[in-house]
Amino acid sequence: MHTITMIPGDGIGSEISEAMRRVVESTGVKIEWDIQEAGADVMDKYGTPLPDHVLESIKRNKVAIKGPITTPVGSGFRSVNVALRKELDLYVNLRPIYSLKGVKSRYDNIDLVIVRENTEDLYAGIEFEEGSKDAIELIGFLKAHGAKMRFEDAGISIKPISISGTERIVRFAYDYARREGRKKVTAVHKANIMKHTDGLFLRVSREIGERYPDIETEDRIVDNMCMQLVQKPELYDVLVCPNLYGDILSDLCAGLVGGLGMVPGANIGEEHAVFEPVHGSAPKYAGQNKVNPSALILTSVLMLKHIGEREAADKVFNATRDVIAEGKHVTYDLGGTATTSGMADAIINKITG
Numbered sequence: 001m002h003t004i005t006m007i008p009g010d011g012i013g014s015e016i017s018e019a020m021r022r023v024v025e026s027t028g029v030k031i032e033w034d035i036q037e038a039g040a041d042v043m044d045k046y047g048t049p050l051p052d053h054v055l056e057s058i059k060r061n062k063v064a065i066k067g068p069i070t071t072p073v074g075s076g077f078r079s080v081n082v083a084l085r086k087e088l089d090l091y092v093n094l095r096p097i098y099s100l101k102g103v104k105s106r107y108d109n110i111d112l113v114i115v116r117e118n119t120e121d122l123y124a125g126i127e128f129e130e131g132s133k134d135a136i137e138l139i140g141f142l143k144a145h146g147a148k149m150r151f152e153d154a155g156i157s158i159k160p161i162s163i164s165g166t167e168r169i170v171r172f173a174y175d176y177a178r179r180e181g182r183k184k185v186t187a188v189h190k191a192n193i194m195k196h197t198d199g200l201f202l203r204v205s206r207e208i209g210e211r212y213p214d215i216e217t218e219d220r221i222v223d224n225m226c227m228q229l230v231q232k233p234e235l236y237d238v239l240v241c242p243n244l245y246g247d248i249l250s251d252l253c254a255g256l257v258g259g260l261g262m263v264p265g266a267n268i269g270e271e272h273a274v275f276e277p278v279h280g281s282a283p284k285y286a287g288q289n290k291v292n293p294s295a296l297i298l299t300s301v302l303m304l305k306h307i308g309e310r311e312a313a314d315k316v317f318n319a320t321r322d323v324i325a326e327g328k329h330v331t332y333d334l335g336g337t338a339t340t341s342g343m344a345d346a347i348i349n350k351i352t353g
């Protein structure tokens, strides 16, 4: 028996979470769901969108699966998704991107994985507002150390990329490649311009790559990478990226396979893992039993593999793939008329035969 924290989320979250839960249970795998609420709906009750008991539940169970959570613009509350990644040091963002028959897209032969660093880079949150005392002080310091700034009315964001942070993400990428039978890891960077951050990322990536002679190692400058992905995406396998490039390339690659509605994701640390689809809470469709549950169901495939339930993972993946390919019981975004729960039923029928 596995105990897993389930955070249904808000907007379309509860509908797709219920669909995912039923599909996973139909494989026969034994899971006790520790259901926890987070997000705007619990703000009034607990004064925070991420109450301590939700974090405690994930710390206790080590594994969580979550639906999307709305981050209201300008409300002043931090994204629960970002807070979870920080609190639990979930340094890996894993996004497998693959073509599925039955999903309209420009390509039909894509099978790559983005391994995005999740804690450093310009996302570290070290920022100084234009005109603030700290920004002015920092600019003074930089000028005293030889930095040339054409304009001083600048806001400043700092980009830390460390040896330790790079080593652990690159090692994860190679170990993942080995475990999943993949052939090549491509490090993405802009080392020609940012020598001390991206340059470090590239140097450490090459050093780690040498320790994995069975996996091919290569690198690409990020702008060239974008062009290559659009022209020859089939040449790529595992991409390991610093935080910002990983974020941008994930959406670019999602676009190659038919959009965000299909892409699963995982945030993984040394001790904990939180699995969540890439898409958001699509508030305009909430409560209509209309949206596509595939991204969260495919996310559960990653979760099942993570907890060692490979057979159940394969059953869920194959059934979802087949239902999408047949196109008879699919939701509106895939050109069908099925409801969220109807599509889940079709997947369950395939699993239980």
Ligand code: NAD
Pocket: 067, 068, 069, 070, 071, 072, 081, 260, 261, 276, 277, 278, 279, 280, 281, 282, 283, 284, 291, 292, 293, 294, 295, 333
């Ligand atoms: P979104 O992904 O929620 O929706 C954009 C559009 O994509 C929707 O209007 C819909 O047309 C389509 N879509 C998304 N998921 C779908 C599905 N499962 N089936 C069919 N169509 C689907 O993006 P958004 O509108 O930018 O964000 C809405 C909210 O979600 C925001 O508050 C945002 O902060 C939040 N968000 C949360 C997460 C997360 O919890 N990890 C991720 C992204 C966005």
